[in-house]
Amino acid sequence: MEKQQNLSKNQKIIFDLIDKSPEPLKAYSILFNVQKKGINAPLQVYRALDKLVEIGKIHKIESRNAFIACQNSSCQISKATAFSICESCEKVSEISNTKLSKYLSNFADEAGMKYSKYNLEFFGLCKKCKSK
Amino acid sequence: MEKQQNLSKNQKIIFDLIDKSPEPLKAYSILFNVQKKGINAPLQVYRALDKLVEIGKIHKIESRNAFIACQNSSCQISKATAFSICESCEKVSEISNTKLSKYLSNFADEAGMKYSKYNLEFFGLCKKCKSK
DNA sequence: TTGCAAATGTTATATTATTACATAGTGTTA
DNA sequence: TAACACTATGTAATAATATAACATTTGCAA
Numbered sequence: 001m002e003k004q005q006n007l008s009k010n011q012k013i014i015f016d017l018i019d020k021s022p023e024p025l026k027a028y029s030i031l032f033n034v035q036k037k038g039i040n041a042p043l044q045v046y047r048a049l050d051k052l053v054e055i056g057k058i059h060k061i062e063s064r065n066a067f068i069a070c071q072n073s074s075c076q077i078s079k080a081t082a083f084s085i086c087e088s089c090e091k092v093s094e095i096s097n098t099k100l101s102k103y104l105s106n107f108a109d110e111a112g113m114k115y116s117k118y119n120l121e122f123f124g125l126c127k128k129c130k131s132k
Numbered sequence: 133m134e135k136q137q138n139l140s141k142n143q144k145i146i147f148d149l150i151d152k153s154p155e156p157l158k159a160y161s162i163l164f165n166v167q168k169k170g171i172n173a174p175l176q177v178y179r180a181l182d183k184l185v186e187i188g189k190i191h192k193i194e195s196r197n198a199f200i201a202c203q204n205s206s207c208q209i210s211k212a213t214a215f216s217i218c219e220s221c222e223k224v225s226e227i228s229n230t231k232l233s234k235y236l237s238n239f240a241d242e243a244g245m246k247y248s249k250y251n252l253e254f255f256g257l258c259k260k261c262k263s264k
Numbered sequence: 265t266t267g268c269a270a271a272t273g274t275t276a277t278a279t280t281a282t283t284a285c286a287t288a289g290t291g292t293t294a
Numbered sequence: 295t296a297a298c299a300c301t302a303t304g305t306a307a308t309a310a311t312a313t314a315a316c317a318t319t320t321g322c323a324a
Contacts, residue, residue, distance in 0.1 A: 008289095008302055027280065041305060046281065051302090055303095057288065062194035063251065084241060087249075095241055103235060107254070109216060109227055115256035117219075119195065124237070124247035140320090141270055159311065173274065178312065183271090197280095197311065 007057075013037050014048040015069070024066030024092050053078060061085070061092055063121050072096040078117055079117045080105055086126035095122070136150055139189075145169050146180040147201070150190055156198030156224050185210060193217070195253050204228040212237055212248045218258035227254070 007015060013034055013079045018025050023035075049067060052058040056078040060068050061087065070078065071094040082095040082104075088105060104116075108114045139147060145166055150157050157165075163177045171177060181199060184190040190199050195217065202210065203226040214227040214236075228235040232252075240246045 010303075025174065030188060042281070043283090043305085044303070047302075062253075069184075084245065084247065097241065100239065104252075107232065109229065111259065113216065113256065113259065115216065115254035117255040118252060119255075120236075120252045122247035122250075123249040124245065127245065142272075175314090176310070177270070177272085179271075 007052075008048075008059055010039055010044055011048045011051055014045060018052075018067055019069040021068075022069055023090065024061050024064055024068045026064075026105045032069075040089065059083075059094070062119060062123070064090070064092070066092075068092060070084065070094065075125075081118070082120040082122070084122045084124065084126075086129055087123050088125055088129035091126050095120075103107075139184075140180075142176055143180045143183055145171065146177060147169055147189055150184075150199055151201040153200075155222065156193050156196055156200045158196075158198045162199075188215055191215075191226070193244045194251060195255065196222070196224070198224075200224060200226065202226065213250070214252040214254070216256070216258075217256050218261055220257055220261035220264075223258050227252075 004019055014030060016028060017033055018099050024113075027042065027049060030049075031039065031042055034045070049058070049060075051067075053067075053121055056070055058069050059078050059081050061083060080098070080101050082100060082112055084093050085091075104118050106121065145163060149162060153219055159174065159177050159181060162181075163174055166177070181190070181192075183191055186212065187197075188202055190201050191210050191213050192199055193215060212233050214229070214232060216225050216227055218224075236250050236252065238246075239250075
């Protein structure tokens with residue numbers, strides 16, 4: 001089910017960087033880090049990011065304008081994402097909880113409208129920060 | 133329970149504008165609209181927005197960098213927000229569904245971590261756009 | 265009526281993201 | 295293989311979003 005071989009040169013460079021990072025990366029920090037590999041312009045980064053998001057290899061943390069690699073092997077395409085974000089150290093983890101994703105994927109509002117996609121961000125203190 | 137009287141001059145001008153708007157407003161569109169009222173600089177807008185978000189009078193739609201007035205009278209402070217967003221016409225509505233908010237407020241991840249805050253954005257097509 | 269916290273005003277600048285246009289690679293199929 | 299469509303790349307310029315730093319003013323409680 002892995003599509004990594006399909007990635008183009010720039011997409012691969014940028015995915016690898018994000019995938020290795022322990023924390024979400026911002027576009028211009030990515031740019032800075034890949035300049036030695038010949039990626040010089042913001043647009044090159046944003047184009048790769050757009051594509052990687054589209055195919056579900058990475059997710060955008062909207063509240064932080066930052067990107068992390070998808071941690072969820074069953075998440076072929078990023079239509080249902082949930083994250084936990086520590087407001088102290090900014091650690092971000094992807095939540096893969098079957099009950100939660102089922103609940104949200106099946107959620108219909110008062111008018112019975114169902115949704116094709118959602119993004120959920122939880123905020124709090126991670127274990128480490130809580131015990132400080 | 134209304135706190136509107138507490139709003140400062142700039143906060144009130146900006147809240148009124150957002151509250152009257154049928155759609156989420158972006159910071160610089162707000163700036164443009166309040167320049168006749170003597171608010172000249174981005175920072176004046178952002179400061180008011182920050183405060184209004186903090187006290188729960190408005191919410192930020194993170195995926196759109198835009199702001200809407202809180203529709204939920206019981207939402208004194210914006211710690212638990214959910215929105216439906218039409219990907220075609222960009223209509224945004226706040227969802228106030230007791231079951232959903234209870235479910236999410238009580239959600240604890242694998243490690244048992246509970247969260248003090250969340251923001252959920254659903255995407256799909258609104259009724260009008262679906263029938264087109 | 266002083267003193268503090270919150271809010272305002274102003275300039276400059278940082279950060280995030282897109283437009284526009286030209287070129288090159290990749291895969292399909294006639 | 296030639297023609298085509300589609301995707302990706304390269305580059306420059308600029309738009310859109312957001313914050314830093316500093317000076318001043320206002321509201322209100324002790």
